[in-house]
Amino acid sequence: MAIEDLGKPAVALCNKDFLFDAQSAALGKGMPGVRIVPEAVPCECSVMEQIEAEINAVMDDIIAALTQPLSDEEKSPKPKEVEKFSRIVFKDDLEEVNRFFYKRGWADGLPIVPPTEEAVEEMLKGTDLPRDYVVGKIMPRLGKATVEKIAINAVMAGALPTYMPLLITGVQALMDPKSYFGIWGVSTSSFAPFWIINGSVRNDLNINSGSGALSPGDIANATIGRAMGLIIKNIGGIRKGVEDMGVLGNPGKYTMVIAENEEESPWEPLHVEQGFNKEDSTVTLYFHNCYSQIMPYGTDDKGILSGVIYNVIPDRKGLFCLILPPVHAKTLAANGWIKKRIKVFISEYARLPAYRHGGKFGSYLGAPAKEQLPMNPEDPMAIFWKPDWIRVIIAGGPGNFIGLVQGGAAEGMDWVTKKVELPANWDKLVEKYKDIVPTYVR
Amino acid sequence: MNGQYDVLNPWAEADPIRLRGISPRVADFAGKTIGLFAGRTKVAARPILTIVEKRLKERFPTLKLSWFLFGYNLTVTDTEDKARFEDWAKGVDAAITAVGD
Numbered sequence: 001m002a003i004e005d006l007g008k009p010a011v012a013l014c015n016k017d018f019l020f021d022a023q024s025a026a027l028g029k030g031m032p033g034v035r036i037v038p039e040a041v042p043c044e045c046s047v048m049e050q051i052e053a054e055i056n057a058v059m060d061d062i063i064a065a066l067t068q069p070l071s072d073e074e075k076s077p078k079p080k081e082v083e084k085f086s087r088i089v090f091k092d093d094l095e096e097v098n099r100f101f102y103k104r105g106w107a108d109g110l111p112i113v114p115p116t117e118e119a120v121e122e123m124l125k126g127t128d129l130p131r132d133y134v135v136g137k138i139m140p141r142l143g144k145a146t147v148e149k150i151a152i153n154a155v156m157a158g159a160l161p162t163y164m165p166l167l168i169t170g171v172q173a174l175m176d177p178k179s180y181f182g183i184w185g186v187s188t189s190s191f192a193p194f195w196i197i198n199g200s201v202r203n204d205l206n207i208n209s210g211s212g213a214l215s216p217g218d219i220a221n222a223t224i225g226r227a228m229g230l231i232i233k234n235i236g237g238i239r240k241g242v243e244d245m246g247v248l249g250n251p252g253k254y255t256m257v258i259a260e261n262e263e264e265s266p267w268e269p270l271h272v273e274q275g276f277n278k279e280d281s282t283v284t285l286y287f288h289n290c291y292s293q294i295m296p297y298g299t300d301d302k303g304i305l306s307g308v309i310y311n312v313i314p315d316r317k318g319l320f321c322l323i324l325p326p327v328h329a330k331t332l333a334a335n336g337w338i339k340k341r342i343k344v345f346i347s348e349y350a351r352l353p354a355y356r357h358g359g360k361f362g363s364y365l366g367a368p369a370k371e372q373l374p375m376n377p378e379d380p381m382a383i384f385w386k387p388d389w390i391r392v393i394i395a396g397g398p399g400n401f402i403g404l405v406q407g408g409a410a411e412g413m414d415w416v417t418k419k420v421e422l423p424a425n426w427d428k429l430v431e432k433y434k435d436i437v438p439t440y441v442r
Numbered sequence: 443m444n445g446q447y448d449v450l451n452p453w454a455e456a457d458p459i460r461l462r463g464i465s466p467r468v469a470d471f472a473g474k475t476i477g478l479f480a481g482r483t484k485v486a487a488r489p490i491l492t493i494v495e496k497r498l499k500e501r502f503p504t505l506k507l508s509w510f511l512f513g514y515n516l517t518v519t520d521t522e523d524k525a526r527f528e529d530w531a532k533g534v535d536a537a538i539t540a541v542g543d
Contacts, residue, residue, distance in 0.1 A: 002519050003479065003537045006528065009465045010479075010537040013490060018543055030459045043543045045486040055493040062494065063501075066476075066536045067467050077461040089451040097447050106452050114447035143454030152452045183515045188543065235454040245543075410483075410515055 001031045011035045011065035013058075015043050020242050021186075028140050033074035035065040043188065101156070106234050108226070108254065112156040123151040126164025128423040135168055136175040139182040141237030145171045149235055150227075157227035160433045162205055163220065166283055169420045170195060170228045173285040174236075180413040184287035185238055189408055190246030191287035192253040193232075194321065195225060196393060198271035199281030201420055202259035204430045206437055209259035211397025214291075219436065225255025250289055258395050264326035265394035266333035273339065273391070274417035281420040288407040290316045295400055296328065301335040304328050305342070307402060309350040312383055314357050316406035319389050319415060322346070323403030325396035339392045347387035351380040391415060468536050471498070475506040477534035482513040484542030491540050508534050 003010040014022045016038035026034040041054040090100045097114045101107040113119065124131055124147065131148040138145050150167050159167070174181045174193075184191035197207050208218040216222060238244045246253075262269040271282040296307030308322060322342070324332070332342065355377035374381055384390060389409075396403070423429065468474055478495060480487040488511070495507050510530045512518050518527045531537070 002517060002527065003477070003531055003539070004464050005462075006531045007465050008477075008531055008534060008536055009467045010539060013494075013538065013540045015543055028459070030461050031464060032461060033464045035464065039490075041486055041490060041542075043486070044484050045489075045542075048489060051486060051489045052493050055490055056497065059494070059497050059501075062538060063471070066538070067470060069467060070464065075463040077463060079458060079461055082458075085451045085453070087450065088448045091446060091448045093446060097449055101449075101452075104453075114449045115452060116447050116449055120450055137456070138454075141456050143456045145454065148450075149452065149454045152450050156452060180515075230452065234452040237454075237456075412514070412516070 001026065001029055001034055004031060004034060009066055011037055011062055013037050013039055013055075013062070016040055018043075018245060021245050024242055025140065028142075032077050033070075035074075037061045037065055105239060106230075107156070108229060108233065110226075110254075113158050115152040115155040119155045120148065120151050123155050123159070123161045123164060124148070125425070125429060126151075126161035126423065127168060129168070135171045138171065138174060138232065138236035140186070140243055143235040143237055145231065145235045150231060153230040153234055154223075154227045157223045157230055158219070159223040159227045160205075160219065160436065162429050162433050163224050163227065165420045165422050165426075166195075166197065166201065166205075166224055167227055167231070169283040169418045170224075170285070171231065172418045173283055173416045174228075174232070176416045176418070178412065178414040179285055179416045180287065180410060183410065184408065184413075185232060185236070186243050186245060187289075187408070188245050188247050189289045190248055190250040190253070191289045191407060192250040192256055193225075193228060193285055194252065194288050194405060195228065195257045196270060196284040196321070197257065197259045197282070198262065198269050198276075198284070199279070199420065201281040201422075202262075204426075204434070206434070207257065207259035209261040209395045213258045213395050213397075214256065214403075217438065221257040221259075222255050225257040229253055229255065252288065252291065256288075256291075258323075258393075260393045261326060261395050264329070266330055267339050267392075267394075270391060270393050271417055274415065276417065276419060281422070282417050283420060284415060284417040286319045286321070286407060286415050288319070288321070288405045290404075290406040292404045292406075293401045294404060296402055299328070299331065299400065301332050301337060304332060304402070305345060305349075308404065309346055312346070312350045312404055313406055314352050314383050316408065317383050317385065318409030319407040319413065320346075320384060320391070321403075321405040322390065322392045323395050323405065324392060325399060325401070326394055327398065327400075328402065329394045342392055343387040343390040346390055347382060347384040350383045352383065353378050354381040357381055357383075385409075389414075471502040471505050473504045474502075474535040475508055475533060477508050477510060477530065477537035479510045479512065479537055479539040481515075481539075481541045482511055483515045487540040487542035490542065491538065494538055494540075
C-alpha cells in the first residue's frame with residue numbers, strides 16, 4: 001500500500017491461508033482494492049524446490065495483477081454499509097444472552113456476565129473519567145476504547161469495579177508503540193500479553209503474587225487478564241483466524257496476570273527498575289509465547305542460575321521475564337547477586353553452539369548483526385543479545401520451581417510500564433470489595 | 443434462573459476510514475523497471491522474489507528489476523527507511539511484494 005500511495009501499481013504475494021488476513025489489513029488501512037495473489041508456498045518455507053514450484057504456478061496471476069486494467073470499484077471503492085446497533089443490543093435470559101454474544105464473536109468461549117446498564121454503572125464507579133472519554137484507539141480497526149466500552153467488557157469478564165483503573169492503564173500500555181501490540185497481538189507466534197502489577201493496588205485488589213499466582217482461582221488475576229482479552233477482541237477487532245493468525249494459540253490469551261511479591265523481594269521492584277517511584281502503582285506489559293517452569297540444578301546461587309541458563313529456549317531470544325520464588329531470590333541476594341548482575345550473567349552465559357540456533361547462526365527474526373556472528377558453527381553464541389531485554393521478578397509460593405517467560409525479538413520493542421491513576425473515592429471502593437476472597441474448607 | 447437481561451454492546455465504534463483506489467496498471471513489462479520489495483522478517487520472502495525475478499527475466503529480457511530489502515515488522519514509511527524507500531519507489535514502474543507468510 002505504501003507503494004500504491006506513491007502512485008505505483010503493486011501486487012502483494014501471500015500464502016493462500018492468509019488471504020482474509022491480508023484483505024482485512026488492506027481494508028483497515030483504507031485500500032480494499034489492493035491486488036493480492038494468493039500462493040501456496042508453505043509459511044516461512046525454507047525449501048527452495050517447493051518455493052519455486054508454487055511461485056511458477058502463479059506467475060501468470062502476478063503479471064496479470066500488474067497489467068490488467070482497473071475495475072470501477074478498484075479505482076474508487078465505495079464504503080460498505082456498517083451494521084448499526086442500538087444501545088440495548090439484546091434482551092433475553094442468561095443462556096440466550098450468552099449464546100447471542102458467542103455467536104456474534106464477542107465472547108471468548110467462556111460464559112460472560114451480562115453487561116446490563118446497572119452492572120456497567122457500578123463498574124464505572126471504578127474511575128473518575130467520563131464514560132465517553134476515549135482512552136485510545138486500539139489496532140487494528142482503531143476501535144475507540146471509551147471508558148464505557150472498557151467497562152462493558154470488564155463486566156462481561158466478571159471483573160470488579162476496582163479493576164477499572166488497571167484496565168484503563170492496560171489500554172494505555174497497549175497504545176504504547178514499544179509494546180509492539182500491533183504485531184504481537186496478531187502474530188503467527190500466538191503472543192499473549194503478560195501483565196505484571198506493582199505497588200499498593202496489589203494488596204488493595206488481592207492480586208496474587210504467591211502460591212499458584214498464575215493458576216486459576218483468584219478473581220483479580222483471572223478477570224483483569226480476561227477483560228483485557230475481551231477489550232482487544234471487541235474494541236481492537238482482532239478475530240481468531242482473520243487478524244489473529246496464531247498457529248497454535250496461547251492459553252495466556254485468556255489471562256496472564258501476576259503481582260510482584262515486593263514484600264519478600266531483596267531487591268528493588270520491577271516498577272522502580274522501570275523508573276517509577278516505589279509508592280506508585282503500575283501495570284507492566286510485554287508479550288510472550290513461551291512459559292516454562294524448571295527445577296534449578298541446586299539451591300545455591302550456582303545451581304539456581306545454571307538451571308536458568310541451561311534451560312532458556314534458544315528460539316525465543318527476545319524479552320524475557322525470570323520469575324524467582326522468594327527463597328531463591330534471597331539465596332542469590334545473600335551471595336551478592338543483584339538484578340542487574342543476574343541479567344548480565346544470563347545474557348552472557350545462556351549460550352548454545354551457533355548451529356543450534358535457528359536459521360544461519362541465529363533466527364532470521366531479528367538476527368544478530370554480522371559482527372556478532374561467530375565464524376564456526378560449533379562456536380557458542382548468546383541466546384539473549386541484550387541484557388536489558390531481561391527482567392527479574394519475585395513471585396510464587398514455597399517450593400523450588402523457577403518460571404521462564406520468553407517472548408520474541410524485534411527492534412523498537414521494549415517493556416512498557418504505565419502508572420495507575422486511582423479515582424478520588426478509591427479507599428471507599430476498595431473497602432466495599434476487599435472481602436471478596438475465596439475461603440477454602442480445611 | 444429465568445431473569446431477563448437488557449445488555450449493552452461491547453463492540454466499539456471506529457471512525458470511518460477514508461477509502462482510496464489503487465494506481466493504474468502498466469500496459470506491459472517491455473523495457474520497464476519492476477521493484478521487488480522483500481520483508482526480511484520471514485525467511486521465505488526473499489527466495490519467493492528470487493524465483494519471481496528469474497521467471498520475469500526469462501519472459502521479458504528487456505525488463506529491469508530493482509530490489510528493496512526491509513528489515514522491520516512495521517510499515518516502511520513509519521521507519522528510518524522511509525526516505526530510502528521513497529527514492530527506490532521513484533525508480534520503479536511497478537512493484538511486487540512478498541512477506542513470506
